[in-house]
Amino acid sequence: MTLRIAVDAMGGDHAPSHAVEGAVRAAREDGIHVVLVGREDAIKAELRRLNANDPLVDVVHAEDVVGMHEPAVLSLRRKKRSSIRIAANLVKAGEADAFVSAGNTGAIMANLKVTLGLLEGVSRPALAAVLPSVKAQSVWLDVGANVDTRPSHLVQFAIMGWLYSRRILGVENPRVGILSIGEEEGKGNETTREVIRRLRETTKEINLIGNVEGRDIFSGRADVIVCDGFIGNVTLKAIEAVTETVGVFLRQEIERNWRSRLGAMLMAGAFKRFKRRVSYEEFGGVPLLGMNAAAIICHGHSSPRAIQTAVRVARDYVENRVNDRIRTELARVAAAMDASSGEQP
Amino acid sequence: MTLRIAVDAMGGDHAPSHAVEGAVRAAREDGIHVVLVGREDAIKAELRRLNANDPLVDVVHAEDVVGMHEPAVLSLRRKKRSSIRIAANLVKAGEADAFVSAGNTGAIMANLKVTLGLLEGVSRPALAAVLPSVKAQSVWLDVGANVDTRPSHLVQFAIMGWLYSRRILGVENPRVGILSIGEEEGKGNETTREVIRRLRETTKEINLIGNVEGRDIFSGRADVIVCDGFIGNVTLKAIEAVTETVGVFLRQEIERNWRSRLGAMLMAGAFKRFKRRVSYEEFGGVPLLGMNAAAIICHGHSSPRAIQTAVRVARDYVENRVNDRIRTELARVAAAMDASSGEQP
Numbered sequence: 001m002t003l004r005i006a007v008d009a010m011g012g013d014h015a016p017s018h019a020v021e022g023a024v025r026a027a028r029e030d031g032i033h034v035v036l037v038g039r040e041d042a043i044k045a046e047l048r049r050l051n052a053n054d055p056l057v058d059v060v061h062a063e064d065v066v067g068m069h070e071p072a073v074l075s076l077r078r079k080k081r082s083s084i085r086i087a088a089n090l091v092k093a094g095e096a097d098a099f100v101s102a103g104n105t106g107a108i109m110a111n112l113k114v115t116l117g118l119l120e121g122v123s124r125p126a127l128a129a130v131l132p133s134v135k136a137q138s139v140w141l142d143v144g145a146n147v148d149t150r151p152s153h154l155v156q157f158a159i160m161g162w163l164y165s166r167r168i169l170g171v172e173n174p175r176v177g178i179l180s181i182g183e184e185e186g187k188g189n190e191t192t193r194e195v196i197r198r199l200r201e202t203t204k205e206i207n208l209i210g211n212v213e214g215r216d217i218f219s220g221r222a223d224v225i226v227c228d229g230f231i232g233n234v235t236l237k238a239i240e241a242v243t244e245t246v247g248v249f250l251r252q253e254i255e256r257n258w259r260s261r262l263g264a265m266l267m268a269g270a271f272k273r274f275k276r277r278v279s280y281e282e283f284g285g286v287p288l289l290g291m292n293a294a295a296i297i298c299h300g301h302s303s304p305r306a307i308q309t310a311v312r313v314a315r316d317y318v319e320n321r322v323n324d325r326i327r328t329e330l331a332r333v334a335a336a337m338d339a340s341s342g343e344q345p
Numbered sequence: 346m347t348l349r350i351a352v353d354a355m356g357g358d359h360a361p362s363h364a365v366e367g368a369v370r371a372a373r374e375d376g377i378h379v380v381l382v383g384r385e386d387a388i389k390a391e392l393r394r395l396n397a398n399d400p401l402v403d404v405v406h407a408e409d410v411v412g413m414h415e416p417a418v419l420s421l422r423r424k425k426r427s428s429i430r431i432a433a434n435l436v437k438a439g440e441a442d443a444f445v446s447a448g449n450t451g452a453i454m455a456n457l458k459v460t461l462g463l464l465e466g467v468s469r470p471a472l473a474a475v476l477p478s479v480k481a482q483s484v485w486l487d488v489g490a491n492v493d494t495r496p497s498h499l500v501q502f503a504i505m506g507w508l509y510s511r512r513i514l515g516v517e518n519p520r521v522g523i524l525s526i527g528e529e530e531g532k533g534n535e536t537t538r539e540v541i542r543r544l545r546e547t548t549k550e551i552n553l554i555g556n557v558e559g560r561d562i563f564s565g566r567a568d569v570i571v572c573d574g575f576i577g578n579v580t581l582k583a584i585e586a587v588t589e590t591v592g593v594f595l596r597q598e599i600e601r602n603w604r605s606r607l608g609a610m611l612m613a614g615a616f617k618r619f620k621r622r623v624s625y626e627e628f629g630g631v632p633l634l635g636m637n638a639a640a641i642i643c644h645g646h647s648s649p650r651a652i653q654t655a656v657r658v659a660r661d662y663v664e665n666r667v668n669d670r671i672r673t674e675l676a677r678v679a680a681a682m683d684a685s686s687g688e689q690p
Contacts, residue, residue: 144526147534181489181578189492189575214582218590227579230534233526234572235580237559242584245563246591254612263611266604 002033004058005314006096009038009046010065010083011103013301019102020046022307027056029308032315035096037062038083062086068300072106076114084108088115091293098294098314100285102302108295109145109288116292119323121330124153125290126229127297128161129236130169131217137169140217140225141289144233151194152337154178154226158199159329160289161224162206167320168287168313169223177212177222179231185210195226202336285310287317289326294318347378349403350659351441354383354391355410355428356448358646364447365391367652372401374653377660380441382407383428407431413645417451421459429453433460436638443639443659445630447647453640454490454633461637464668466675469498470635471574472642473506474581475514476562482514485562485570486634489578496539497682499523499571503544504674505634506569507551512665513632513658514568522557522567524576530555540571547681630655632662634671639663 007023009016016038023034024047033056036043040061047057064082066075075082084103088111090096101108109125118125126142141161146153158176165174178195180188185196188211199208212222214235227235254264285298285306294317296310317323352368354361361383368379369392378401381388385406392402409424420427429448433456435441446453454470463470471487486506491498503521510519523540525533530541533556544553557567559580572580599605630643630651639662641655662668 147526179579181492181575181582214579214584215586217583218586230526231576231579234524234559234576235583237526238562238580238584239559239587241560241563242587243591246588257614259611260614263608263613266608267599267612268608269602269605 004033004096005098005311006035006087006090008083008087008101009036009043011101016042018304021304024052025308026311027054037087066107072110075107076110084111097318100296100310102298112291119292122290126157128287138223142229142232143236144229146229149228154195158226163325165223167322171223174223175207175209176224177209179227180211202333349378349441350443350656351380351432351435353428353432353446354381354388356446361387363649366649369397370653371656372399382432411452417455420452421455429456442663445641445655447643457636464637467635471502473632483568487574487577488581489574491574494573499540500543503571508670510568512667516568519568520552520554521569522554524572525556547678
């Protein structure tokens with residue numbers, strides 16, 4: 001049977017229009033079978049706008065919509081017919097092979113956990129941001145799925161990120177770094193030292209380069225950057241803010257005289273290309289690794305193109321059997337850990 | 346007796362020239378008495394270059410120089426006549442009132458700890474970065490003095506940062522935020538929740554606004570941002586790297602066609618002003634709070650102007666008796682904590 005991707009049509013700041021348009025593009029341009037989940041009338045209105053009558057686009061109705069800032073627990077309890085939940089149910093029932101949403105991240109994680117559960121051998125899921133470094137794409141996890149993390153969880157994140165880098169980003173021998181302070185072995189805090197010790201003991205295949213620093217998130221020194229979700233989320237948000245602040249400061253400086261203003265006009269194209277390049281949206285979403293399904297979460301203000309990219313990533317994820325590989329590798333490491341001593345995962 | 350600031354002439358990538366020039370400017374323009382510590386011949390050569398024969402500039406010889414990447418422990422053991430150590434000894438002996446250096450941060454912290462010790466009531470010192478937010482200057486600590494931090498340490502950081510903001514940055518009622526994920530009360534991890542609970546219980550004066558997020562480091566939502574040194578250092582380095590990466594990406598975009606290149610030429614002034622504004626160097630160094638002395642650490646590639654600013658900040662620190670106030674406030678909070686329950690600092 002051909003592969004089908006469930007797309008939450010009601011998620012994101014521009015729902016349903018961006019989600020529907022992105023899904024339609026994935027169907028038309030990439031030949032991917034998509035299932036749009038959400039309010040049928042709203043989705044159909046969008047499809048008419050796009051003159052979409054494609055055989056590769058299905059619609060499944062869901063009456064509830066989870067707000068972008070609604071507490072996850074409330075959405076779980078009160079919105080059992082939400083587009084998020086119904087899309088997850090489709091995956092569970094085998095009627096779709098993967099899940100894509102630009103909706104409320106907390107609600108998505110809670111609903112997927114309840115509906116699909118975690119992958120065998122995984123104790124915590126991890127949000128993996130895919131970043132443009134100076135050289136290639138790197139994957140950075142966890143950027144916010146967990147707050148209190150033990151060393152055993154970080155070991156799992158390292159393994160999941162390594163497999164994602166190999167299988168989805170196509171890096172042959174991904175270099176794995178633990179986000180820490182100072183590059184030297186022995187630097188860092190208790191947790192990072194313990195994680196490095198365990199990875200060295202239990203995994204021979206992984207190309208562990210040891211500690212990496214905050215600056216290495218963009219330097220291309222590592223293909224996989226591992227940290228707990230608290231640090232990952234704080235740092236990710238700081239990075240987003242600094243990019244915006246740079247823009248504000250630059251605009252203020254440009255307003256000062258006519259030379260700068262004229263210069264800025266001439267440079268408008270370069271600015272636009274630059275913004276597109278650093279834009280989160282163009283990278284097509286963040287995989288939620290460790291769920292018992294392929295799940296890609298997109299930024300709330302994703303463009304149609306970002307949704308389309310996310311659908312493609314979801315397809316690649318399924319076709320490359322990333323979850324099977326994660327399961328196998330974690331079982332191998334768990335056996336090796338049983339053989340050595342230490343805290344159980 | 347007039348106030349005297351000990352300046353490590355041998356610290357920084359451009360030592361001794363930038364340090365000497367910065368100190369001389371502070372003497373000439375701000376009327377501050379400075380004591381330059383380092384190799385006498387090198388310092389005197391710089392002074393001749395500057396035609397400096399100022400009565401407010403003293404020189405104290407120190408034969409050893411600590412390299413910028415030398416391990417702190419080694420410098421402690423092998424370089425007992427380093428400019429860092431001798432400058433610290435001057436402060437200890439009462440021959441100088443404050444310490445300024447653009448040298449090796451690890452070596453400075455180790456030497457100050459050994460020579461001057463911690464302030465009464467402080468368990469850990471904290472590096473406090475002073476940042477330009479959209480509205481005003483905010484202070485962010487700890488950005489790297491400590492790796493494994495307990496809630497009681499973060500409570501002390503909050504108090505020290507609050508006093509610094511009031512007394513040095515002139516904020517009347519500084520808003521204190523704990524760096525966390527999600528703004529809502531109850532979000533965050535075990536540590537941040539515990540810190541907020543303790544601050545609420547023991548300090549009535551402090552305007553605690555609760556959790557702030559990574560984006561708030563620049564938003565101006567808080568005047569004081571508190572986190573542990575591990576997260577602070579990772580995030581600070583990521584921010585520095587992103588600013589540089591933005592520059593690289595923009596330059597690549599600009600090179601693409603003549604319009605952009607011409608535009609960039611016209612905008613050169615704006616770029617320069619912008620860079621100055623976001624530049625770390627212009628903020629005149631990072632106070633090391635909690636030491637039994639006023640100590641300002643400057644960035645390794647500080648300009649003479651950055652050194653001058655740091656000398657001014659050191660003077661303000663002493664004149665405002667920031668350390669006396671920290672001591673008093675911490676004693677009050679310790680008494681309040683004794684009265685309630687919980688881990689001892």
